[in-house]
Amino acid sequence: xxxxxxxxxxxxxxxxxxxxxxxxxxxxxxxxxxxxxxxxxxxxxxxxxxxxxxxxxxxxxxxxxxxxxxxxxxxxxxxxxxxxxxxxxxxxxxxxxxxxxxxxxxxxxxxxxxxxxxxxxxxxxxxxxxxxxxxxxxxxxxxxxxxxxxxxxxxxxxxxxxxxxxxxxxxxxxxxxxxxxxxxxxxxxxxxxxxxxxxxxxxxxxxxxxxxxxxxxxxxxxxxxxxxxxxxxxxxxxxxxxxxxxxxxxxxxxxxxxxxxxxxxxxxxxxxxxxxxxxxxxxxxxxxxxxxxxxxxxxxxxxxxxxxxxxxxxxxxxxxxxxxxxxx
Amino acid sequence: xxxxxxxxxxxxxxxxxxxxxxxxxxxxxxxxxxxxxxxxxxxxxxxxxxxxxxxxxxxxxxxxxxxxxxxxxxxxxxxxxxxxxxxxxxxxxxxxxxxxxxxxxxxxxxxxxxxxxxxxxxxxxxxxxxxxxxxxxxxxxxxxxxxxxxxxxxxxxxxxxxxxxxxxxxxxxxxxxxxxxxxxxxxxxxxxxxxxxxxxxxxxxxxxxxxxxxxxxxxxxxxxxxxxxxxxxxxxxxxxxxxxxxxxxxxxxxxxxxxxxxxxxxxxxxxxxxxxxxxxxxxxxxxxxxxxxxxxxxxxxxxxxxxxxxxxxxxxxxxxxxxxxxxxxxxxxxxxxxxxxxxxxxxxxxxxxxxxxxxxxxxxxxxxxxxxxxxxxxxxxxxxxxxxxxxxxxxxxxxxxxxxxxxxxxxxxxxxxxxxxxxxxxxxxxxxxxxxxxxxxxxxxxxxxxx
Numbered sequence: 001x002x003x004x005x006x007x008x009x010x011x012x013x014x015x016x017x018x019x020x021x022x023x024x025x026x027x028x029x030x031x032x033x034x035x036x037x038x039x040x041x042x043x044x045x046x047x048x049x050x051x052x053x054x055x056x057x058x059x060x061x062x063x064x065x066x067x068x069x070x071x072x073x074x075x076x077x078x079x080x081x082x083x084x085x086x087x088x089x090x091x092x093x094x095x096x097x098x099x100x101x102x103x104x105x106x107x108x109x110x111x112x113x114x115x116x117x118x119x120x121x122x123x124x125x126x127x128x129x130x131x132x133x134x135x136x137x138x139x140x141x142x143x144x145x146x147x148x149x150x151x152x153x154x155x156x157x158x159x160x161x162x163x164x165x166x167x168x169x170x171x172x173x174x175x176x177x178x179x180x181x182x183x184x185x186x187x188x189x190x191x192x193x194x195x196x197x198x199x200x201x202x203x204x205x206x207x208x209x210x211x212x213x214x215x216x217x218x219x220x221x222x223x224x225x226x227x228x229x230x231x232x233x234x235x236x237x238x239x240x241x242x243x244x245x246x247x248x249x250x251x252x253x254x255x256x257x258x259x260x261x262x263x264x265x266x267x268x269x270x271x272x273x274x275x276x277x278x279x280x281x282x283x284x285x286x287x288x289x290x291x292x293x294x295x296x297x298x299x300x301x302x303x304x305x306x307x308x309x310x311x312x313x314x315x316x317x318x319x320x321x322x323x324x325x326x327x328x
Numbered sequence: 329x330x331x332x333x334x335x336x337x338x339x340x341x342x343x344x345x346x347x348x349x350x351x352x353x354x355x356x357x358x359x360x361x362x363x364x365x366x367x368x369x370x371x372x373x374x375x376x377x378x379x380x381x382x383x384x385x386x387x388x389x390x391x392x393x394x395x396x397x398x399x400x401x402x403x404x405x406x407x408x409x410x411x412x413x414x415x416x417x418x419x420x421x422x423x424x425x426x427x428x429x430x431x432x433x434x435x436x437x438x439x440x441x442x443x444x445x446x447x448x449x450x451x452x453x454x455x456x457x458x459x460x461x462x463x464x465x466x467x468x469x470x471x472x473x474x475x476x477x478x479x480x481x482x483x484x485x486x487x488x489x490x491x492x493x494x495x496x497x498x499x500x501x502x503x504x505x506x507x508x509x510x511x512x513x514x515x516x517x518x519x520x521x522x523x524x525x526x527x528x529x530x531x532x533x534x535x536x537x538x539x540x541x542x543x544x545x546x547x548x549x550x551x552x553x554x555x556x557x558x559x560x561x562x563x564x565x566x567x568x569x570x571x572x573x574x575x576x577x578x579x580x581x582x583x584x585x586x587x588x589x590x591x592x593x594x595x596x597x598x599x600x601x602x603x604x605x606x607x608x609x610x611x612x613x614x615x616x617x618x619x620x621x622x623x624x625x626x627x628x629x630x631x632x633x634x635x636x637x638x639x640x641x642x643x644x645x646x647x648x649x650x651x652x653x654x655x656x657x658x659x660x661x662x663x664x665x666x667x668x669x670x671x672x673x674x675x676x677x678x679x680x681x682x683x684x685x686x687x688x689x690x691x692x693x694x695x696x697x698x699x700x701x702x703x704x705x706x707x708x709x710x711x712x713x714x715x716x717x718x719x720x721x722x723x724x725x726x727x728x729x730x731x732x733x734x735x736x737x738x739x740x741x742x743x744x745x746x747x748x749x750x751x752x753x754x755x756x757x758x759x760x761x762x763x764x765x766x767x768x769x770x771x772x773x774x775x776x777x778x779x
Contacts, residue, residue: 076596079598081592085592086587100574101572101573102573105570106554106568162511243634243652245496270631282639316651317648318507320507
């Protein structure tokens, strides 16, 4: 009987105790407490309303056809909406949640025990091998070969070993020069202090060897032995800069202020400057070699034609650039 | 409801302890720690706007004739790629907003990474155990530069064509293998085969973003696992104890606010401030170029370097060992990135400091590092400025060639001067602090004696 009584009492105490614990009103806070801030809440509500309004405005502006400055309105609405949302977040951060400053230890710097175990596992796993170095060598050789094999198809991307095409240009002896509209150049119409762009008649204009700059200079200013390449003082050079492949689109001549001592061809990318009177030599800027010149001749109709190919390879330099010649 | 959601997640993933720890993760508080976050949010917006743009972009360079709402180009021969960008700009609702926001975000992205790098460098945050995190960051900066270049190259307007010609020439200029490498990437001599554009496109929208996202993930995991660095603001911050605001609720609304602010400002810029008006440049053809061409800002240092180098190819007989664009386009950035990437290891070797560092230096605390960092920064900055000499010529009438000669001198002298000044300033600041501390100690002592 006493045992039963004991059990009952114990059970009662447990029940009462449990119920009490369940009723315990407040858990200990994790996040620090702070006072409510109704004013900040009001501002927040206002900002949320603004976000909604701006988002609705974005949709409305998007839906409108024929609105002038639509891009600007769209940007204003969407950007404005995001900015208001950002402001809302900042109000929350500053006034509506507590900014606790907590401290805790930095994480463990290292775990030497685990490090040792990792090393041990790796070491012991290899204990059945007798010729470890040979196996490692053979294994890395095998993986290396397989890796190389997997890389080789990348060579299909382009002509890796064939750099011959870098020397070819669409120009050859007798090819007529035409302007952008396809009209041939009549030698008598080419004027001094003007800049012309020419292309090979019927050729692909998007080849780096195709475009030419054509300018006319007083014949006596052109240095020998290239004077014979310049009928009536008309000279033609590759329009592609030998430095970085941009088109030489500037012609510095005394026509324009500020006046400069002598005419020069200038690339607008890095301002390599070439002397059209002196075999296209570099007179300023980074280009490492002269502009390739195309010898010209005037045919019986008085039109300009190529008298051969360029004086050197066209376009930016590479390791082989001085070893070969421009060819058709 | 919160309880139900947490229980649902915990019962299926067992991550409640992890979530609890994450919510109370401590962020040390300093404005300069937010620069990396800005870069992260730019990246998110870049992905979002970029995905939108892919729905309209055509990666074909086959030629077509334009007949669209932009009348000045009516009848012009251009690639489908360029036409599709015109179409995005003029005929797609919100297209121009998305395109310009994308471009602005790219510019701010690289700027945020660069400033973040400067912050990390000058405060010594790169020291052990965060040197690996730092290297991954440098990797992301490199990828970001290439990714931006690919992005504005895809539009196939005149500027992008000129940029690609320069890129091709720089690739060609690599000693011994340049021509092979360039023709491999371009699929033939410039302007390359028709498959070059799809290659650039897939690199820009898939390969590079995935690489950046991957490095970004590793970067953030490493940051979190070693915790943030902190300045020594009081006695509580030590090498062993981190002090700051918990992720939730303290830091979360700040970071979210910053994210929305970044989005907001970028959309405002995208809507209100014109950037890269590709219709003004017109389509690219090999024989065309324009004056006053400037790349996006983050490539300014490279165009400056390409312009500053004097006319010099290094040749042996008729073999061209080093064509000119190599100096400014490959060697210069390799040196800069090399020094920046190897810095943690160089500094460790020179100072013999192999300890763990959780407390940040102020720039003055390490005069040598600050001086050398400022010198390198000046070197890059002056080169960057040299890239705008043509604009200065046009705007202020200072002859271009004279400016280049000046820059050729000051890019070497400037870093020495700035480095020396920086070192002196650091040392003086430290000396001032020491004097102040001594005086305070003396006053305190005097008070003690009086009592």
